Amino acid sequence: MLHAKWGFAVMAVAVAVTALTAPAFARADDGNENGGVIGTIHTGVQPDTTTQPKDLSDGLVLIKTVVGYGDGVAAGTGLVLTSNGIVITNHHVVAGSTAVTVTDPANGKKYDADVLGYDSTRDVAVLQLVGASKLPTITVSTQPVISGESITAIGNAEGGGQLVTVTGEVTQTAMTVTVTEQNSPGKSTLTNLVGTTAPLVPGDSGGAMFDNSSRVIAMNVAGSTNSHRPAGYGIPIVTALKVANAVVTGQPNSTVTLGRTGGLGVVVSTQSNGALKVTQVVSGGPAAKAGMTGGSTITTIDGVEVSSSDQLSSILATHQPGDKVQAGWKDRNGRSHTATVTLGVAPLA
Numbered sequence: 327m328l329h330a331k332w333g334f335a336v337m338a339v340a341v342a343v344t345a346l347t348a349p350a351f352a353r354a355d356d357g358n359e360n361g362g363v364i365g366t367i368h369t370g371v372q373p374d375t376t377t378q379p380k381d382l383s384d385g386l387v388l389i390k391t392v393v394g395y396g397d398g399v400a401a402g403t404g405l406v407l408t409s410n411g412i413v414i415t416n417h418h419v420v421a422g423s424t425a426v427t428v429t430d431p432a433n434g435k436k437y438d439a440d441v442l443g444y445d446s447t448r449d450v451a452v453l454q455l456v457g458a459s460k461l462p463t464i465t466v467s468t469q470p471v472i473s474g475e476s477i478t479a480i481g482n483a484e485g486g487g488q489l490v491t492v493t494g495e496v497t498q499t500a501m502t503v504t505v506t507e508q509n510s511p512g513k514s515t516l517t518n519l520v521g522t523t524a525p526l527v528p529g530d531s532g533g534a535m536f537d538n539s540s541r542v543i544a545m546n547v548a549g550s551t552n553s554h555r556p557a558g559y560g561i562p563i564v565t566a567l568k569v570a571n572a573v574v575t576g577q578p579n580s581t582v583t584l585g586r587t588g589g590l591g592v593v594v595s596t597q598s599n600g601a602l603k604v605t606q607v608v609s610g611g612p613a614a615k616a617g618m619t620g621g622s623t624i625t626t627i628d629g630v631e632v633s634s635s636d637q638l639s640s641i642l643a644t645h646q647p648g649d650k651v652q653a654g655w656k657d658r659n660g661r662s663h664t665a666t667v668t669l670g671v672a673p674l675a
């Protein structure tokens with residue numbers, strides 16, 4: 327089944343908005359980045375900028391993720407930037423994931439995908455499809471987005487495993503919306519979005535908004551849950567490409583993070599006495615291979631005492647999958663253990 331964390335509600339524009347897959351929104355960057363010219367961006371990513379109309383499904387892929395340590399799955403859409411498999415999608419599509427699979431809907435071929443980096447403030451993530459070649463790519467618009475222009479939006483609607491098309495028109499070109507995760511009091515804001523009347527639904531995240539010349543003007547990110555006022559929102563393609571360029575050229579900054587971090591393969595809970603209790607050990611994972619069991623208490627990592635999940639995450643964030651760390655813990659009977667653990671993949675932040 328699809329992961330339950332799909333819903334968002336928007337307050338700032340007086341409509342409810344759904345974030346279209348597993349959510350993890352954060353503060354968005356300020357400044358109007360609509361319009362612009364792709365060719366002026368220094369880039370290691372060169373998306374197609376031809377103006378010849380083509381099949382709108384060219385360059386779109388279906389995304390499925392494993393959320394956490396087998397807690398569920400989430401589905402979304404992606405845009406292919408290069409023929410060797412550089413793909414962009416929303417950060418919230420892959421947030422919390424430990425594995426990502428991408429399917430080319432044209433031929434059903436599946437690819438494992440590595441997360442090269444992401445910007446949670448802009449809600450953009452960059453993937454590399456393993457072993458991909460000769461993929462069709464999207465055609466991007468080099469023109470400013472204009473209110474009133476007709477658009478076609480396509481995505482993996484409801485995670486159904488096929489591309490679905492809806493139409494509408496641009497209502498605004500620099501919208502700010504405040505989003506609230508369903509069943510959660512937390513709020514966050516996305517700025518400079520393209521607002522449209524296209525009714526987007528869960529699974530459309532990371533899909534494309536096209537102009538009348540079959541060029542991508544924006545990447546789907548959210549949709550209204552108000553049945554009397556359907557709407558869809560997109561991240562301008564210029565914004566998404568800026569993130570892709572920073573990631574592919576290896577230039578992280580205050581909002582762009584590169585790659586994945588190492589993980590122990592455990593779920594932990596900080597106790598009131600400061601102990602870091604292991605509530606779940608992933609079968610066959612790094613901690614399990616080292617002999618750690620549920621009910622244990624992690625005490626040290628590389629000689630540093632740990633007493634909270636945040637502290638453990640901060641230490642592991644400095645390591646990549648495959649790194650070795652020295653872990654210390656006490657089992658449920660109070661016996662102390664130490665072992666060298668080869669880290670696996672942590673759920674994406």
